[in-house]
Amino acid sequence: MYNKFELSNEYVLVRVLSIKHYTNTLFSFKTARPDKLRFKPGEFIMIGLIIRGELIFRAYSICSPTWSDTLEFYSVKVPNGVFTTFLHKITTKTSIIIKITLTGTLILEALKPGKRLFLLCTGTGIAPFISIIFNHETYTKYNEVIIVLTCRCSRELQFFNDKIKQLTNQSHIRPFVRNKLRFYLSITQEPYPYTGRITWLIKSGTIIADLMIYNFNMLDRFMICGSQQMIFDVTNLLKTLGYIEGVTNNPQDFVYEKSYVSQLKSNN
Template identity: 80%
Template sequence: MNNKFELSNEYALVRVLSVKHYTNNLFSFEIARPKKLRFKPGEFIMIGLIIRGELVFRAYSICSPTWSNTLEFYSVKVPNGLFTTFLHKITTKSSVIIKMKPTGNLILETLRPGKRLFLLCTGTGVSPFVSIVFNHETYIKYDEVIVVLTCRYSQDLQFFNNKLKQLTKVSYIRPYTKNKLRFYLSVTRELYPYIGRITWLIKSGRIITDLMTYNFNKMDRFMICGSRQMVFNVTKLLKKLGYNRGAINNPQDFVYEKAYISHFKGKN
């Protein structure tokens, strides 16, 4: 590594332990977890690559449980995206740079106490919610946890389906999820048992009907992660329904990751 990129204690150079490709554009990878790194479920860290002589960082949600010895991330290769084009090519012979201080708004502390937690996401926006559903405190705080994930095609659901299978094998978490964790997977560009975008699923009442559950009420809480347009549409709808946006210093009814929204207009 070139001396000009000498790292301070704020950063760590870590090995890539595994890479898994689900489609031509969707992939996940695991890296070694520095012993000093601590995070809350739902937080993200900055991952860096040296690209054409420059150190470039992007925000990535941590998919791993807080007790894992590794850190896992889920990514999409953005067409003509500088960072993800290089990231897509990493192997177990690669290393990446990470900033050692996780942060983010998608943590349970940003929400007021409630009964039902909806985790609303599209595509790779499911990443922070994987960590949250592997967290036993989530099920202590809520009577029901419902993951609503919308993708373009059914093959795009592979990563999350794999995580659900893993969850059933974790004896520590399994008792907490019993009769509490539910999920609603829909696609938008092919036939599938559930079809439609999240805003339509909520507006039409379809999601309530399909889940055979009660209507939205003041004890429902929401976390939102996905494309800029999806986050805009869903938060606008939730505000119209009378819910308020929360923050770490002001817990409310729903929250989204502000850092990602600013990134969507930038480079990928």
């Protein structure tokens, strides 16, 4: 079935190894990792499916540590979304297409040296940050790494909670994480110890008070990933606070995943 599309050498067919469903719409899956595939924490890859005779690709951040022999992805089934509706139905008998070339703006090299790294995300925007917090270099570059994740309801936190448990069981990364990794989980649509959207948490000073940390300063660095509106609001807020967007050839104070913004404009 795939051969008639005459895939070039930059694409490879990989087998789905496992799938885990967290809610009716949230799920993660692992695939085999091609030997020649190399990536940096935070990068994304193009995943392809043949849907109704058409080969369709979407960008997916890699959740896996760089040293893992599998690739893991985290996805949401978008209502009436062409791609995610089919992706949601994959099984271990399924194979998918991936593009070997990787890219992405959420990499540590795009940030100047600093003291604290804030990973700001909503929903499945946590995906690239999983790879980043499993990377020992993250902790050698920063004194503190603080994840701020907001979801609609508490059951949507299960994937993240599973990853934190796995992280604490990794003996070779645990010494780097100890006393450096913190996280702030906020829910927006049901009662929870922490509530509110990221922009409000920052503007109101709530996150500073709740975490009992000193206020934001120019040695703080930020990575942002999530919904289009959240990225727009947070990046504009950071700019008003005096922070500058960075890229790999001009490292600065914050970066955000641009592929999510463009992809959300398309049919998922």
